[in-house]
Amino acid sequence: MALYIGLMSGTSLDGVDGALAEIGADACRTLAAAYIPFPPALRAELMALQSAGPNEIEREALAANQLARHYADCVAALLAESGSAADAVRAVAVHGQTIRHRPELGFTRQTNNPALLAELCGIDVIADFRSRDIAAGGQGAPLVPAFHQALFGQSGRSRVVANIGGISNISVLTGDGSVRGFDTGPGNVLMDAWIARHQGKEYDADGLWAASGTVLPELLAVLLSEPYFALPAPKSTGRDLFHPAWLDAHLAAFPGAAPADVQATLTQLTATTLAGAIAAYGGSAEAVYVCGGGAYNGTLLRALAAALGGNIKVDSTDALGVAPNRVEALAFAWLGYRFSERLAGNLPSVTGALGERVLGALYPH
Numbered sequence: 029m030a031l032y033i034g035l036m037s038g039t040s041l042d043g044v045d046g047a048l049a050e051i052g053a054d055a056c057r058t059l060a061a062a063y064i065p066f067p068p069a070l071r072a073e074l075m076a077l078q079s080a081g082p083n084e085i086e087r088e089a090l091a092a093n094q095l096a097r098h099y100a101d102c103v104a105a106l107l108a109e110s111g112s113a114a115d116a117v118r119a120v121a122v123h124g125q126t127i128r129h130r131p132e133l134g135f136t137r138q139t140n141n142p143a144l145l146a147e148l149c150g151i152d153v154i155a156d157f158r159s160r161d162i163a164a165g166g167q168g169a170p171l172v173p174a175f176h177q178a179l180f181g182q183s184g185r186s187r188v189v190a191n192i193g194g195i196s197n198i199s200v201l202t203g204d205g206s207v208r209g210f211d212t213g214p215g216n217v218l219m220d221a222w223i224a225r226h227q228g229k230e231y232d233a234d235g236l237w238a239a240s241g242t243v244l245p246e247l248l249a250v251l252l253s254e255p256y257f258a259l260p261a262p263k264s265t266g267r268d269l270f271h272p273a274w275l276d277a278h279l280a281a282f283p284g285a286a287p288a289d290v291q292a293t294l295t296q297l298t299a300t301t302l303a304g305a306i307a308a309y310g311g312s313a314e315a316v317y318v319c320g321g322g323a324y325n326g327t328l329l330r331a332l333a334a335a336l337g338g339n340i341k342v343d344s345t346d347a348l349g350v351a352p353n354r355v356e357a358l359a360f361a362w363l364g365y366r367f368s369e370r371l372a373g374n375l376p377s378v379t380g381a382l383g384e385r386v387l388g389a390l391y392p393h
């Protein structure tokens with residue numbers, strides 16, 4: 029047993045989620061959790077770095093330095109909350125911020141300055157978890173299913189864990205130890221972009237704006253015609269595909285659509301694509317446990333339950349004892365444990381890699 033810190037900043041670009049946990053072969057106990065939102069300027073720059081732009085090597089490096097300082101603030105908050113000293117922590121496992129995800133071209137880029145983070149916090153840092161899986165022919169994503177299996181998959185029952193971040197991914201835990209999982213498509217990313225444009229808000233709290241509108245079936249059908257949804261697993265995606273320009277291209281044929289109705293339709297898109305993926309790969313599951321920020325969107329959860337036809341119970345991971353907004357940071361703490369023990373972090377059945385691989389690169393403090 030040792031202490032590990034996991035730091036996750038996902039495609040929503042909202043901020044850094046951190047967890048400090050005691051982890052061993054049969055245990056994963058959270059001792060502290062923290063969230064550090066990104067200041068608007070950093071968020072805007074990370075958003076801009078999602079696509080080609082001028083002088084991007086320098087801009088990426090400067091953003092990475094800033095990011096590392098936010099990660100270090102999150103580490104400090106976790107140490108303070110748990111009353112732990114830095115030298116009691118075996119490693120900080122940090123995801124970095126995805127600015128490109130192109131497994132089909134053989135790369136993914138999570139920007140970060142792990143050397144600076146090691147310098148700032150005085151703890152070994154493990155970074156760059158996705159590249160090795162891609163080098164082995166995998167998608168490099170999603171990586172959380174192995175952790176979902178370790179933490180939630182030992183019940184002998186068939187369960188689905190649905191992580192609704194910027195992008196959504198599912199883990200199908202069959203109960204007999206085998207796991208499938210993949211990115212189903214957008215989670216919050218399009219809903220966030222739409223409410224930012226029309227109301228200047230970062231997200232649609234509890235889905236109340238969406239609930240004030242009506243789903244537009246014709247627009248939904250056009251959005252669902254995106255070929256990604258019909259691709260077989262393994263597959264992964266990101267802002268590379270689901271960005272505001274993707275939405276605008278599909279909206280062009282609906283110039284009179286009321287903004288609230290579009291929000292309702294985008295919420296339904298996330299629910300429908302998740303439910304379709306669950307029906308196709310996890311139809312016999314007893315329950316779907318939702319984590320990620322989307323778990324706090326009641327409209328979305330109701331739409332998901334309805335889209336599943338009432339056959340599968342929908343709950344949040346709170347029902348399994350882990351707050352939805354902690355699961356992914358905890359998953360990275362667990363991946364840090366796996367690296368430290370030189371155990372595989374990927375599941376070839378999920379990512380499509382040629383085999384199990386130890387994921388990550390070490391920056392000793």
Ligand SMILES: Nc1ncnc2c1ncn2[C@@H]1O[C@H](COP(=O)(O)OP(=O)(O)O)[C@@H](O)[C@H]1O
Pocket residue numbers: 037038039040041042043045192193194195216217220230231232233234235319320321322324325326353356
């Ligand atoms: N109370 C809430 N109501 C609706 N949506 C929420 C709420 N809280 C968080 N979210 C959504 O969750 C997102 C953050 O989720 P998160 O799991 O951190 O995603 P990521 O891993 O992509 O950063 C926010 O951008 C927002 O869309």
Ligand SMILES: [Mg+2]
Pocket residue numbers: 036037038039040041042043044045193
């Ligand atoms: Mg986030």
